[in-house]
Amino acid sequence: MGPLRLHNTLTKKIEEFVPRDSGKAALYVCGPTVYDSSHLGHMRAAIAFDVLRRYLEWKGFQVMHVQNLTDVDDRIIQRAQNEGVPTDVVTERYIGEYRQALQALNILQPHIEPRASRHIPEMVEMIKALIERGYAYYAEGDVYFDVTKLSAYGKLSGRVLEELKAGARVEPGEFKRHPADFALWKRAKPGEPNWESPWGRGRPGWHIECSAMSLKYLGMGFDIHGGGDDLIFPHHENEIAQSEAYTGREPFARYWIHNAMVMVRGEKMSKSLHNYFAVMDAMRRYPADVIRYTLASVHYRKPIEVDEERFVDAARAVDRLRGAVASADAVIARAKSGIGGPASQHLAGAAQRARETFEAAMDDDLNTAGALAAIFNLVAETNRATDEVAKGQSDAAQLQPGVATARATLKELAGVIGLVLGEAPVDARVAERVRDLAAALRREAGPLFTDHPGQNLDELVSYILAGRERARAKKDFSTADRIRGRLAEAGIVVEDLPTGPRWRVAAADGLRPPTGGADA
RNA sequence: GGCGGCGUAGCCAAGAGGCAAGGCAGGGGUCUGCAAAACCCCCAUUCCCCGGUUCGAAUCCGGGCGCCGCCUCCA
Numbered sequence: 001m002g003p004l005r006l007h008n009t010l011t012k013k014i015e016e017f018v019p020r021d022s023g024k025a026a027l028y029v030c031g032p033t034v035y036d037s038s039h040l041g042h043m044r045a046a047i048a049f050d051v052l053r054r055y056l057e058w059k060g061f062q063v064m065h066v067q068n069l070t071d072v073d074d075r076i077i078q079r080a081q082n083e084g085v086p087t088d089v090v091t092e093r094y095i096g097e098y099r100q101a102l103q104a105l106n107i108l109q110p111h112i113e114p115r116a117s118r119h120i121p122e123m124v125e126m127i128k129a130l131i132e133r134g135y136a137y138y139a140e141g142d143v144y145f146d147v148t149k150l151s152a153y154g155k156l157s158g159r160v161l162e163e164l165k166a167g168a169r170v171e172p173g174e175f176k177r178h179p180a181d182f183a184l185w186k187r188a189k190p191g192e193p194n195w196e197s198p199w200g201r202g203r204p205g206w207h208i209e210c211s212a213m214s215l216k217y218l219g220m221g222f223d224i225h226g227g228g229d230d231l232i233f234p235h236h237e238n239e240i241a242q243s244e245a246y247t248g249r250e251p252f253a254r255y256w257i258h259n260a261m262v263m264v265r266g267e268k269m270s271k272s273l274h275n276y277f278a279v280m281d282a283m284r285r286y287p288a289d290v291i292r293y294t295l296a297s298v299h300y301r302k303p304i305e306v307d308e309e310r311f312v313d314a315a316r317a318v319d320r321l322r323g324a325v326a327s328a329d330a331v332i333a334r335a336k337s338g339i340g341g342p343a344s345q346h347l348a349g350a351a352q353r354a355r356e357t358f359e360a361a362m363d364d365d366l367n368t369a370g371a372l373a374a375i376f377n378l379v380a381e382t383n384r385a386t387d388e389v390a391k392g393q394s395d396a397a398q399l400q401p402g403v404a405t406a407r408a409t410l411k412e413l414a415g416v417i418g419l420v421l422g423e424a425p426v427d428a429r430v431a432e433r434v435r436d437l438a439a440a441l442r443r444e445a446g447p448l449f450t451d452h453p454g455q456n457l458d459e460l461v462s463y464i465l466a467g468r469e470r471a472r473a474k475k476d477f478s479t480a481d482r483i484r485g486r487l488a489e490a491g492i493v494v495e496d497l498p499t500g501p502r503w504r505v506a507a508a509d510g511l512r513p514p515t516g517g518a519d520a
Numbered sequence: 521g522g523c524g525g526c527g528u529a530g531c532c533a534a535g536a537g538g539c540a541a542g543g544c545a546g547g548g549g550u551c552u553g554c555a556a557a558a559c560c561c562c563c564a565u566u567c568c569c570c571g572g573u574u575c576g577a578a579u580c581c582g583g584g585c586g587c588c589g590c591c592u593c594c595a
Contacts, residue, residue: 326557
């Protein structure tokens with residue numbers, strides 16, 4: 001297969017990915033400032049780079065993934081002061097939430113998650129060197145980077161210093177020589193966290209942390225630097241300026257990858273616009289696969305509009321994916337051993353084609369939409385095969401090897417996108433509703449339900465279904481249909497197959513949540 | 521105003537010179553006690569508009585129109 005090609009913001013072109021060290025990929029991603037709960041926008045970034053990482057690994061690269069956590073920041077200080085607690089109470093809380101969200105969404109943990117507050121000495125060293133080399137200057141307890149000293153300033157974002165001069169604003173209390181100069185070090189204000197430095201007590205500016213930490217863990221000229229496209233200017237521009245001035249070399253990073261924003265009703269999702277979907281809110285309503293599918297269904301460099309309908313569509317699509325895996329499982333369970341045959345070979349061939357199409361799409365700047373199409377084509381092939389077995393037109397044993405291959409390929413390729421395609425994780429409320437339903441049915445329809453229902457969801461549903469089968473055996477279809485309807489209300493979908501009833505937790509339908517979506 | 525991007529069926533979305541992937545929704549059929557799922561068939565002569573280049577354009581060029589992001593903290 002061909003090489004991976006990625007869009008590089010630095011050149012605005014799609015380029016072949018050639019790492020600094022053959023076979024390895026050093027990846028640095030800008031993480032969140034932990035001053036508040038994360039929203040879907042943060043997850044889009046995390047997921048975009050999780051897919052990149054998984055794909056690099058799938059292609060055989062040995063990936064070193066570093067993602068920072070910004071825990072020194074004005075908004076954190078402000079929040080802590082509002083709550084009357086130390087800043088680390090605030091940062092610990094939101095770091096915890098963030099990690100929990102990542103884990104829930106099946107996002108691989110970065111190998112290193114450096115925090116700004118723990119890398120002050122590294123930043124101080126860098127700032128000292130920048131002053132010595134004439135790229136930074138001291139003013140009234142602050143230290144600023146002098147953008148006029150670097151002819152290449154603006155190369156990432158396409159900014160021109162002259163134009164920046166007009167637009168940039170200087171806050172009162174700042175002592176910049178040029179409006180586009182940015183703070184490397186800020187003198188301490190009363191009541192703020194601060195550290196000792198050659199310039200007096202203070203704290204680092206925002207941009208310097210990513211330079212210091214990426215250089216520390218990945219070294220100059222590392223492979224990929226990523227983040228949201230709203231970070232291109234000024235954050236990433238400034239990182240480049242500092243790092244290249246500091247080392248006297250370029251490039252700081254070889255490829256700059258930026259994900260586009262999540263939109264709500266035509267506007268960027270953000271805290272300040274109050275139009276965000278809190279991650280935990282979305283997670284309560286939709287399984288991780290559904291959220292990941294939604295975000296993967298659009299190319300990472302294109303803004304994605306999210307609304308309720310979109311998640312519902314995604315939930316149905318995920319159900320189709322899961323259904324194919326379940327049908328394959330049924331065939332595999334039925335055939336003790338596979339003897340194979342032409343149909344089996346045909347399916348195995350389809351799996352191979354899907355793999356190739358998938359890879360070609362992903363190689364093309366991570367075209368996840370195209371990659372999903374390849375997966376769905378294999379789903380259709382798999383369903384055709386399992387459908388024949390279900391209808392008795394084909395022998396399970398003769399299809400078994402191909403079905404097993406297709407199933408494994410489905411899981412593997414979907415796994416690169418981060419989709420699990422397992423049983424939907426059980427919402428606690430679903431289990432609760434099913435338990436209530438079992439109890440209610442026992443009361444209402446005694447003869448059908450005599451023994452004790454079990455405890456876990458599996459046992460409870462089996463118990464209800466067994467009672468329903470007794471009704472069906474007596475041709476009491478109105479009772480059977482009523483039970484099926486009530487299970488659906490509880491979030492369980494029942495399908496009567498020739499081999500008996502099959503059930504699954506609904507991915508979306510029947511799970512209309514009480515909480516609202518966007519709060520705007 | 522400067523920089524960047526987007527506009528493809530009812531909705532979502534790939535495709536970037538060779539004749540429109542995929543998902544959701546919809547219509548018809550098979551299967552089913554009924555449903556659901558699955559399967560089969562149908563669903564864009566056309567890709568915001570107008571010119572141009574070409575044997576050939578959704579794809580390239582020119583000009584419009586509409587929308588979005590960044591230029592301030594932001595994933």
